[in-house]
Amino acid sequence: MTEDSFVENLDRPHCTVVLAITADGNISDRPTTAARFGSPRDLAHLETQVAQADAVLFGAATLRAYHTTLSVRDPHLIAQRRQRGRPPQPQQWVCSRRAQFDPQWRFFQQPIPRGLMTTDQGAIAWQGRREFEQIITTGAAIAWPPVFRQWQAQGVERVAVLGGGVLVGSLLAGGWVDELRLTLCPLLLGATAAPMAAALPAGVKLELLSCEAIASEVFLHYRVIRSDPEAA
Template structure:
């Protein structure tokens, strides 16, 4: 019997040589206004967005919905104005001074049990989940089941590469949006969309191309992950 879990979509912008940021892990702001609008549209279609602590530290904020048409559509769908923004951090080492914590958005945290008490006594996160094994690995089956029970049916993952690799390794990613941007970042240590240990070619996740769209100098690729 299939696990009850959210439908999971990954969305990333990358350079033409497959990097999601430069070797210094600077905030990736090389996407165009069209790419940002595309990202906001996908956020508006989701019940929640998920990202790792490194992604949050790099940007300091998350992207909230500001487009009036998208806000109106969510209202017509009887959804709250903003989806839930979920940070995944095993260490739970996040600065409460980040601008993220001042944004008018719902915030949840996935962290190890040892860090739960620190955040539970504060106001930054309205919900804390601790689906970790004794060895410190995240138990994705438990995490996603909990999210499903909390009425998260569509989950948008916005990075980074380690988080995406973990979800891919557990066969939990359903779709992938990649925006290919017209620049070359290089660097053997620059992050890519999928980090982690990597996959042997015989076991590599296979993709089915759903659509291709070119807007000015960017290419928008939409894939389904094959089972």
């Protein structure tokens, strides 16, 4: 199977995980710090994946580490979105059970549509405020079936997941991830870093669709050999 031939007929939005990882499998140098080891080429690759998405999803720890998110800035990518009948920016969704964020973070000033995915308790502090245009609540815990149903009802076709490991692990465990786009970076961070494997379920099978080495980075594209998503 070639990369271009990978098309699935899904009854839910297509979900792609996009991550930069070190050669020893870490996604940041500490569990709560931002990953800064990707090259400008990797950043451009990430922006391309964001531009192809209707919704971007990331976890609370990722937002706390960066205080911001990656918007689409390349004029050509914005023009391509408009040609597809999409708004200039995809929806940017943060997933958090407690939703304890500082409204002064740059994320809340970025010119992007923001959404919050949280529990009933986590939504209380944000009700009636302007920081989030949409809030999806899933009861006492995060549950993916109602989230994907609501996205589908809103016309979301493609979701890009940008981390962190716990969020990616939850989606993989439920069978919601269709692709992984991993940038393998030429760096070893060692035992004090944040290993990706610690948050992942065992036994997820992948099929390599493409592999491209640019300078010292390797861009890997996998298809997840998927089972049926968890029952709604």
